[in-house]
Amino acid sequence: MINTNKIVDILLVEDNPTDAELEMRALKKARLANNIEWVKDGEAALDYLFRHGEYSADDEYQHPRLVLLDLRLPKLDGIDVLKAIRGHEATREIPVVILTSSKEERDVVAAYDLGVNSYVSKPIAFDEFTETVANLGMYWLLINQPPPQDD
Amino acid sequence: MKIRDQLRLVALSPLLVATILAITLYVGGSSIEQQRQTAIMADHVGESLEQFEFASIDYFINRSSRALSQAREHSQHVVQNLEEVKLYFDDLRSTEILEEIGLRFAQADWVLSEFIGMQDIEMNQVQRDYMLELSHRFNTEMSSIKPLIRDIHGNAHLQISETTKNVVIVVISVMVLVVILVLIALSPIFYRIDSSMKLLTQATKNIAREGELNRSIEIKGKDEFAQLAIDFNLMSYKLSRAEQSRKKHLDELEMAVKDLESFSYSVSHDLRSPLRAIDGFIAILKEDYGKSLDEEGLRLFGIVQENANKMGELIDDILAFSRAGRFELQKAKVNMKQLVTEVWDDIQLENPEAEIQMQIDDIPDINADVIAIRQVLHNLLSNAVKFTRKTEKPKIQVGSEKLEGSIRYFVKDNGAGFNKEYKDKLFVMFQRLHGMDEFEGTGVGLAIVKRFIQKHNGSVDADAIVDKGATFNFILPVEPVSSGKERGND
Structure with a gap:
């Protein structure tokens, strides 16, 4: 049983461990890495958000303030995860940012059709990549005004 | 038989018509010529009779021996001509008329010979009366001959017009007959053309308008249409085969394009991650362990990073090119x-x-x-x-x-x-x-x-x-x- 008592700011959905490590390093450098939950596939992401499987229901659980979502994922891909998040009342308003290698137009169109908050393609150069990830975290966690919580 | 040969045969019919017409006209023409000859003969009879009459009258009045010899000569001509003309007329009516002309002429000739007998005799009243009667009789006979000559002449002309009419009738009926024969000969050809054309038109329409490519038709026989139907079926079969293979190739092409698309998608996604890792982890290395590296070590890491970035550009360009294609x-x-x-x-x-x-x-x-x-x-x-x-x-x-x-x-x-x-x-x-x-x-x-x-x-x-x-x-x-x-x- 995983300890889920901590408050999670960012849910990082990324199957590639090196990308995940780079992303977490960038967030850490921007001092945003304290509360990150990293899951490696789409199914785990939904389990986490809907408290299924290895994640037990917990009174103290709060939705993350940002989901960083890759598109090509094992089991369930990013588009399906986004569909599920936007399809449920409880998770509908969570900010979701697609962070992916793909620049394909069809992926961008599909993501925006499902109401993604932002679509960012991962830069190859590390400096740019670090800056992009850090900016994303800063914007969504510090600058953006989230919708008021119902409870 | 082929339609072309059939049509050639039909085309021979004008030749047939011409031949029949030529024969008819030749036969009709020679028969008319003969009848014209007959009419001329009849005229000769009339002429010699007339001369006989003039010579006889001359003799009656002047009693000259010259007139007598002329009359005798003409009398002989008349007999001769009559005999001749009888050969030309074979119808009953003309023969009868000629018989009568002969009888009447014989009477007139007899009168002439009676006159000769009385030549040197002193005439008494009785004799004079008899002579007068004889001359009356001569006149009667001769004048009754004239309408008979006209009759025989008219008969000849009647025969000419009769023959002409017959020729015209023959010509017209031959032509009508030929036209009917040509129509009869053409009707199966027309029927064949019409029914085959209908089949071909319908099948062509099916292929051209409705895309029903493998469309076969059946026309039996050995003529051009049967051959056309065989070739048509072969053509439509080949057409449908070509269309099938075109569709197959199109499907294969579409598959290849799809493969290419998923390939470029993979390239765009999967090739980037390792590059990012190379660049990223070298950056981390430089950040965390840079102090323990000398200048050459840093330069070498720089080259690795530069090439990773170049490869990134290359991938972007390949993708841009592939996107431009699609x-x-x-x-x-x-x-x-x-x-x-x-x-x-x-x-x-x-x-x-x-x-x-x-x-x-x-x-x-x-x-x-x-x-x-x-x-x-x-x-x-x-x-x-x-x-x-x-x-x-x-x-x-x-x-x-x-x-x-x-x-x-x-x-x-x-x-x-x-x-x-x-x-x-x-x-x-x-x-x-x-x-x-x-x-x-x-x-x-x-x-x-x-x-x-x-x-x-x-x-x-x-x-x-x-x-x-x-x-x-x-x-x-x-x-x-x-x-x-x-x-x-x-």
């Missing part, structure tokens, strides 16, 4: 001058250090896809900027020229240029005419330009002089502005 044009009126100005502004932002004298002519608008043309202009203008970098006073000109049914746009610079011999290689993917250390690039920009322009049914080419500059042309066809789907100009 790109679906949406044409609308494009304000070219405005577009060039916009693209030039972008490029200046990307190359702030370049100080280039730019000249944009009043180039005409065109119906095209604005996204594609923007990319074309961007690639050509950034090339021009790139290759004028080492030029002292760099100049770029964008202009145009109206051609027949199209417009040539050009981007001209006074930069490095290239050797004209290699201009065919310019627009080919990954072909570069300059060394990497001279001018950077992947050799994809012009390939993309060519793809986009070809999609517009246009063409590209280039001209240059080494170290003097290059001119890149793209020619776009002028077509009416579409009112359908439109993309904005910006």
Whole structure:
């Protein structure tokens, strides 16, 4: 049983461990890495958000303030995860940012059709990549005004 | 039998008609000629009778021996002619008339001989009366002969007109008969043509209009239509086979395109991650362990990073090229001058250090896809900027020229240029005419330009002089502005 008592700011959905490590390093450098939950596939992401499987229901659980979502994922891909998040009342308003290698137009169109908050393609150069990830975290966690919580 | 041979046979019928007509006319003509001869003979009889009459009357009055001998001579002629003319007339009526003419002439001749007997005798009253009676009798006989001669003459002419009528009837009936025969001979041919044409027309319509390619028809027999039906069936069979194989190839092509798409998708996604890892972890290495590396170690890491980035650009360019190939044009009126100005502004932002004298002519608008043309202009203008970098006073000109049914746009610079011999290689993917250390690039920009322009049914080419500059042309066809789907100009 995983300890889920901590408050999670960012849910990082990324199957590639090196990308995940780079992303977490960038967030850490921007001092945003304290509360990150990293899951490696789409199914785990939904389990986490809907408290299924290895994640037990917990009174103290709060939705993350940002989901960083890759598109090509094992089991369930990013588009399906986004569909599920936007399809449920409880998770509908969570900010979701697609962070992916793909620049394909069809992926961008599909993501925006499902109401993604932002679509960012991962830069190859590390400096740019670090800056992009850090900016994303800063914007969504510090600058953006989230919708008021119902409870 | 073949229809052509049948028609040839029918075409022989005029020859038949001509032959029959010729025979008829020949037979009719000779028979008319004979009858004319008969009429002339009848005239001869009449003439000799008349001469006999004159000579006899002369003798009656003058009693000269010359007149007598003439009368006798003419009498002989009459007998001769009568005998002859009898041979020509074979109908009963004419024979009877001729008999009567003969009898009456015999009477008249008898009167003549009675006169001769009385020649030297002194005449008493009784004798004179008898002579008077004889002359009366002569007159009666001779005058009754005249209408008979007319009758026989008329009979001859009647026969001529009869024969003429017969000839006309024969000719008309022969012609009618031939026409009927020709129609009878033609009707099965007409029927064959009509029914075969119906079948062929219907089948052709099926193939042409309804796309029912494997359409066979059945026409039995050994004529041209049967052969046509066999060839038609073969043709439609081959057509449907060709269509099948075309569809198969199209399916294969679609499959290949799909494979290519998923390949480029994989490239776009999967090839980037390792590159990012290389670049990223070297950066981390440099950050965390940079202090323990000497200068050479840092330089080597720098080279690895640089190449990772180059490979990233290459991947982006390959993807851009593949996207250009799949790109679906949406044409609308494009304000070219405005577009060039916009693209030039972008490029200046990307190359702030370049100080280039730019000249944009009043180039005409065109119906095209604005996204594609923007990319074309961007690639050509950034090339021009790139290759004028080492030029002292760099100049770029964008202009145009109206051609027949199209417009040539050009981007001209006074930069490095290239050797004209290699201009065919310019627009080919990954072909570069300059060394990497001279001018950077992947050799994809012009390939993309060519793809986009070809999609517009246009063409590209280039001209240059080494170290003097290059001119890149793209020619776009002028077509009416579409009112359908439109993309904005910006």
